[in-house]
Amino acid sequence: MIKEPGDVLELALQNDELDRFLAGEPFYFLETKDDHDDPQNVIVAFDVLFMPQFKARNTPLPQMFVQALLKLIANYPDRNRALYMAVDWVWCYRYLLQKKQMQPDGPYASLPIIDLSAVANDLKSSLEEQKEHLMRDLRWAGALWNSRLGLWEPLMRTALHVRDKLGGPDFVPKNG
Template sequence: MISTASNVLLEAFSHNAFEKFLVGEPPYFFHAKNDNEEPQNVSQAFYTLIIPYWNLTKDIDFPKRFSSALYQLLDTYPDKNRAIYVAHEWIWCYKYFFDKNILNSSEYYRELFEVDLSQVAYLLKSLIEENKEGLINDHRWAGRSWNSQNGMWGPLLKVSETVRDKLGGPNFVPTNK
């Protein structure tokens, strides 16, 4: 069984705050060992919370809840660059684990939920294009100078292309690259 007391995902669900969990707002930040500062530890949260939740519940509403929360986050979160960065990470992570599901018949990944991310990808692409200059000048997280010469823009572009070209995910590669 999944413990509610130590599970920030379930806490977020119980407080109707799934978007806050996705973006890593306290108290919904998932604490995990990570070498780099991130707004939310997406990969660890997906592997440690999302997959077990799905494997246990097979909640038929979860895929729609996931895509709706990502869309809402992109549409309304005041820090647009943070919303873009985090939504980007969640989509990459989902497609990565979904690809593992296809390539690896491991019990843990078996039957990972399918979700339509087309509307989220459309909005994400639009926001990336609109916020290009701000993303280039944003040196948080993957945009730090040790990782990128052009702020968040370069890492976001690289991951967008990876999701589209290597993971068969939705296309949110900006046209103004």
């Protein structure tokens, strides 16, 4: 059976498993043609799956997105994967929101304003708690070619970029 991308998101929404989609968990992994090693191709997923929903004014999706991120951070069994992916989704959203602000009638005109403050609070405390584990995790952007401190270093770079260049939210840990 070949999965259509929209079917994958619809199934995740119907089954209350959007958190598993955000984590890029198999069956919910979005197949794309690139060399990214990440668990989910967040930018493609946002463009191909979320933006059509926002254009159609799927009003519950922004709140479902926030709740799924909170669920991912709190309950996903692989804590490092959960944090890595949650940070990536927050970065992607803020990056696209900045594009919308620069080009209000452009391709991201229908991107809603989503309050991610609760997600930022949970991310900040979870990153603080997981620091030692993240520093030893050499998966994805934490690979030796990209980081001296495992996943911790790229996550801190992203957290600072979101706060300082993309207008927040601030989830930079105190022990960063």
